[in-house]
Amino acid sequence: MINAVGQAQSVLVLGGGSEIAGAILRALPAARLQRVVLAGRRSSVMEERAAELRGRGIADVETVDFDARDTASHGAIIDAAFDAGDIDIVLLAFGVLGDQEALESDPAAAVDLVTANYVGAVSVGLHVARRLRQQGHGRLVVLSSVAGDRARRANYIYGSSKAGLDAFAQGLGDALAGSGASVLVVRPGFVRTTMTQGMSEAPFATDADAVAAIVVAALAKGRETVYAPAVLRPVMAAIKALPRGVFRRLPG
Amino acid sequence: MxxxxxxxxxxxxxxxxxxxxxxxxxxxxxxxxxxxxxxxxxxxxxxxxxxxxxxxxxxxxxxxxxxxxxxxxxxxxxxxxxxxxxxxxxxxxxxxxxxxxxxxxxxxxxxxxxxxxxxxxxxxxxxxxxxxxxxxxxxxxxxxxxxxxxxxxxxxxxxxxxxxxxxxxxxxxIATSRMRVDTERHADLDALMAAMTQGDHQYRYSVAWVDSLSPAGRGVLTRGDHASLADLPAGTDDPLAYDPRPRLGAPPWMPSGALNRASTRAFNEAWFRRAPRERRGEITSIPAFFHPLDGVRHWNRVYGPRGFLQYQFVVPDDASALVGLALQRLREAGAPSFLTVLKRFGPGHDAPLSFPMQGWTLAADIPARIPALRDVLDALDGEVIAAGGRHYLAKDSRMSAQTLSxxxxxxxxxxxxxxxxxxxxxxxxxxxxxxxxxxxxxx
The missing domain is CATH 3.30.465.10 (Uridine Diphospho-n-acetylenolpyruvylglucosamine Reductase; domain 3)
Known part of the structure; x- marks a missing residue:
């Protein structure tokens, strides 16, 4: 249970290797945190994160194989995590960025990316929602992206997957109203992580710790949508209002 | 929900x-x-x-x-x-x-x-x-x-x-529905607690309100008992008349910051000044003595949408210093509390989860939105436990399993x-x- 001052006891991370999820785990008030489940593709990053969490004194840390594309496996993975005890916060943090140019000439790879980012999220998101509804409490944090607000020429395949994810997460939040569970949609801008290494930074670039601080504050306030950094809310509102002809000519 | x-x-x-x-x-x-x-x-x-x-x-x-x-x-x-x-x-x-x-x-x-x-x-x-x-x-x-x-x-x-x-x-x-009340104002916590230690046994009812923002810990002590027929003014119509009526209602929506240090300071000052330095034998009603906040419907809304918590602990008599320490910590954390109540308990009940025990209990209402509160209260929990005290489950919304056990x-x-x-x-x-x-x- 999340207590009156926002101290959670259990967290499930879908995308256990995600840097932003790692930063959120560091930023959450952790005095009552006793159980963390990291679900993701087996990786040294995820194992190191698990070791770090154990080192912080969190009693019960486990890693679970989870592939967003393998939707048939999702039900059993989510049930196993919730059967072992209530989960207060679920971070839906997996996602693939891809190389737009390569994707454009390889439709199968594009389908694979969209399957992970969107189809996988719909599948696992619905399983999580079913269990949150049953337990009558809990927060689902969905890492969307400003790329979903308006798809750019330079990354519209990734952008379209995030647009789908974002619309799904908002609808899911509305569907869960009154169930005790709720959804927080997070729309970061350009975040400096290994996923974006080597790419030229977009304006208002931020880092994982800054995103994490915004997510933790938004959870405390019970917000449903949050931009990181916050200035991207008006910026994206303006960008969404631009006529196609103008938007197409923008750099990047 | x-x-x-x-x-x-x-x-x-x-x-x-x-x-x-x-x-x-x-x-x-x-x-x-x-x-x-x-x-x-x-x-x-x-x-x-x-x-x-x-x-x-x-x-x-x-x-x-x-x-x-x-x-x-x-x-x-x-x-x-x-x-x-x-x-x-x-x-x-x-x-x-x-x-x-x-x-x-x-x-x-x-x-x-x-x-x-x-x-x-x-x-x-x-x-x-x-x-x-x-x-x-x-x-x-x-x-x-x-x-x-x-x-x-x-x-x-x-x-x-x-x-x-x-x-x-x-x-x-009871012979009447009125209360006979003695009120004393004390300029600091030591004087207040001394008065309670010395005089509480002479009264059936006793409780002190403490100004949570006053570094000295000034407070108002009210003690009393049910009034006898002889205590009532001559010609009282119905000595057992009882008519509790809510007078006010808090608005359903309050901004998160409406209750802040400034408004609490103003309230606490007024509340302290309103009390007489010393008054004996005042006759008042049951609702006014026992349930003053019931006069305001939904008073819990004044803390805004983020809500509030009440921190209440008890410590044995030999750890009375914890009362002052807790008040100091809450004040330093910037936690405005207009309802801070101090009381001496008698011996506890033999029920294993019953809260009261011989000693001092302090209860302070605090807005939940203050981030510093988490660590301050966690640290206070430790001090209360080390002193042999405990926390009240009916008020608790945040303690740890370790603090409980x-x-x-x-x-x-x-x-x-x-x-x-x-x-x-x-x-x-x-x-x-x-x-x-x-x-x-x-x-």
């Missing part, structure tokens, strides 16, 4: 109205251990005691009948002290214990083993309960009395041993009694989940 009085941590449950004991037996029989079942009264516990996320919550307020036979009250669990007082005060009786609000149920008062301004003399509510009927986890109706395990585990048991359906409670005969040395004994009453493990609450209260329980 259900919350406690502090409006923090809302969760969803299936609310189910019960009209008689048979309804309760049916509901408990049908309940499963997955999400469990819990009785809820008027929702005045501050935290998550009366919530059961994903489970079944029985609304006991539809079982609210009661009768009086001499000085014995026989009440269904959902009867409110408000309704009881309206009936019995004009007949010359008073409830044995009342908290700061009359909007609590008899069942809740027993399950939380509540205390009032008379604890130093007359103990907690459970000490005045003679018998009760409890629907246990197997759906059996148990009639129990002091001395039995079922009784001891249920008094203060936070509804986790069974559903109380009915209780017999001893009443206090360190404060209640009889927890294991209570768990064993509880398991015997609920072998299937169907009784559950958000608080029990958060604190692992029923941990080790079957299955």
């Amino acid at each position: 259900l919350t406690g009085w502090g409006r923090t941590s809302p969760t969803a449950a299936t609310l189910c109205a019960v009209h008689d004991e048979a309804d309760v037996v049916d509901a408990v029989g049908a309940a499963t251990p997955e999400r469990g079942i819990l009785a809820r009264g008027l929702g005045r516990s501050y935290g998550d005691s009366a919530q059961d996320a994903g489970g079944i919550v029985l609304d006991m307020t539809t079982m609210s009948g009661f009768t009086r036979d001499g000085s014995t009250l026989r009440a269904q669990a959902g009867a409110s002290l408000d309704d009881v007082l309206r009936a019995i005060v004009p007949e010359g009786y008073f409830v044995p214990v009342t908290p700061g609000t009359r909007f609590v149920t008899v069942g809740g008062a027993t399950a939380a083993d509540i205390h009032g301004k008379n604890h130093h003399v007359e103990g907690s509510f459970g000490a005045h309960v003679r018998r009760m009927r409890v629907v246990t986890g197997t759906g059996e109706v148990v009639e129990c009395a002091p001395g039995s395990d079922a009784f001891a585990a249920t008094v203060g048991g936070m509804g986790l041993t069974g559903v109380i359906t009915e209780a017999q409670v001893d009443l206090l005969p 360190a404060g209640y040395p009889q927890l294991a004994r209570w768990r064993a009694m509880r398991d015997a009453l609920d072998p299937r493990g169907v009784f559950a609450s958000d608080q029990a989940r958060r604190l692992g209260l029923t941990l080790g329980s079957a299955p």
